[in-house]
Amino acid sequence: EVQLVESGGGLVQPGGSLRLSCVVSGLPLSTFWMNWVRQAPGKGLEWVANIKQDGSETYYVDSMKGRFTISRDNAKNSVYLQMNSLRAEDTAVYYCAAGWGWLIEHWGQGTLVTASS
């Protein structure tokens, strides 16, 4: 069974930075395209970014391009989301999610990021 566990969420002041981590178990991380998807409180799902199995391709939603960076370390079975210049509207549960292609098949339980003073 594939399991994804996120960490690194918390309270951060607007303008600050945070790095989220996700550890994958059950299958080698190198099997998967990896994604970050977020959900603001009471709102719907918003895809943030994804990264190819070998890290050679990354894609972002335009509104986060330049502020957020997705990366991975297959040797550590880990994927990361570096978030800079955080805004109040970035407050959300951030899900790590995996799939063989761009289809998202497996989800973590999420980590809450709160950008507030």
Place this chain on the structure above:
Amino acid sequence: EIVLTQSPGTLSLSPGERATLSCRASQSIGKNYLAWYQQKPGQAPRLLVHGASSRFRGIPDRFSGSGSGTDFTLTITRLEPEDFGVYYCQQYASSPLTFGRGTKVEI
């Protein structure tokens, strides 16, 4: 960017009834790369259907997807109490991946 419009916003139904959820895309979705997810409060989404009509492993056969191009439907025959939640459609044909705003199914 492909915009997905889901309707209705909320469905109030009784156990045993049939639910029909709609998802319309702003442009044709290549290879019918359209998925449906179920999300319950406090939980992560769960994949139900991919490729517009293929059930993911372990998903009961009361869930079925159909459609192509720009119009897609998720049908839940014989609703069970555990089927309550919010259902999202998502296209994974082109970047940025996009989700619809969801349909809430109330039992």
